[in-house]
Amino acid sequence: MxxxxxxxxxxxxxxxxxxxxxxxxxxxxxxxxxxxxxxxxxxxxxxxxxxxxxxxxxxxxxxxxxxxxxxxxxxxxxxxxxxxxxxxxxxxxxxxxxxxxxxxxxxxxxxxxxxxxxxxxxxxxxxxxxxxxxxxxxxxxxxxxxxxxxxxxxxxxxxxxxxxxxxxxxxxxxxxDITALQWGKFLMNLNNALNALSGLPLKAQLQDRAWRRLMADQWAEALAVLRADKIRPAMTTPIPARLVPTLLRLPTLIFTRVAATMLQIDPQARTSMAQDLAARRPTEIDALQGEVQRRARALGRATPVTDMVLRVMGWAELADEGLPHLPVTALRAEMAAGQDRQEG
Structure with missing residues (x-):
């Protein structure tokens, strides 16, 4: 005992x-x-x-x-x-x-x-x-x-x-400094939704530059909202939060070398949101992208990437068919369409 x-x-x-x-x-x-x-x-x-x-x-x-x-x-x-x-x-x-x-x-x-x-x-x-x-x-x-x-x-x-x-x-x-570190993890977790929508293992997604560019755009958008709200995220890694979008946009060969610690991941690993969507369980999208959107609206800021991810994840949950395996081009097209609808 x-x-x-x-x-x-x-x-x-x-x-x-x-x-x-x-x-x-x-x-x-x-x-x-x-x-x-x-x-x-x-x-x-x-x-x-x-x-x-x-x-x-x-x-x-x-x-x-x-x-x-x-x-x-x-x-x-x-x-x-x-x-x-x-x-x-x-x-x-x-x-x-x-x-x-x-x-x-x-x-x-x-x-x-x-x-x-x-x-x-x-x-x-x-x-x-x-x-x-x-x-x-x-x-x-x-x-x-x-x-x-x-x-x-x-x-x-x-x-x-x-x-x-x-x-x-x-x-x-x-x-x-746990709160600042939590905000850093929060930014990392924003990729949970993109990984779920892609249907790809996390390591494969991180090795695809087109997906990393969308991840970078989402990160930069959310980071701008947090900073406008006087929030300064911290990271448990040596890479500062402000440099993560730059890192993600690097060519894959350079990214793989610079971000070696980020790639200590099983080849078949997927995010928790991907696991939930695959199992037809409700996801935590509202606690992640939903938080960014609420803060942005309170500040009067536009968040086209976040809005698109919330829309598409909502459709995927309603479809109740598991992982949708969407190409990154489909998400880019929906983001552009969403902006056109807003402007029209």
């Missing part, structure tokens, strides 16, 4: 099962609060964790605590929130109802509104923002694969949470 903190992963999907599984495998007392489908997979097959560097861990069903009932939150010392952004407020209410004041709650989610949504319901908890820089792919039969590199980053605070949670295969860092 572990004498360390009791950890509940609230909303254990791909990221939650991977992070929670590694913590459980290292001897932490971990409960995965998960949907019935995921519980059934793990109870049948166990939990297999792999990564692009060759790591492989297996946990039998007997090694794991699985729960479908939020009352498991009563015993938590640390709650890792890994639900989709649209479910954050509901999860915050459950944590408030079932956990004790002072429990440490860490948001490991995409998007920028999650900490505020949690804080509204959890004023007496030790709340930390966090970011997950790596991509996790649900392979089926209880297998979750980390397909890209990076270490977890959480908001600095008391109790040295990073030291308590860090593992050889899951390093955790505390940073005081």
């Amino acid at each position: 572990s004498d360390g903190p009791r950890i509940v992963v609230a909303g254990a999907g791909a990221v939650g099962c991977f992070v929670g599984g590694l913590l459980a495998g290292a001897g932490h007392a971990v409960t995965l609060l998960a949907r019935p489908r995921i519980q059934a997979e793990i109870r049948t097959h166990g939990l297999t964790l792999t990564d692009f560097g060759g790591m492989a861990r297996y946990l039998s069903p007997d090694d794991l605590n699985l729960a479908g009932d939020e009352t498991c939150l009563r015993d938590a010392d640390i709650v890792l929130v890994t639900v989709k952004s649209r479910d954050t407020a509901d999860m915050a209410r459950l944590i408030a109802c079932h956990s004790a004041p002072g429990v440490q709650v860490i948001s490991l989610q995409n998007g920028m509104g999650n900490r505020a949504a949690l804080a509204e319901h959890l004023p007496q908890h030790d709340l930390r923002a966090g970011l997950v820089p790596f991509n996790v792919v649900a392979m089926g039969q209880g297998c979750y694969h980390r397909a890209s590199s990076g270490d977890l980053v959480i908001e600095a605070g008391p109790a040295d949470l990073a030291a308590r949670l860090s593992l050889p295969d899951l390093k955790v860092e505390e940073r005081a």
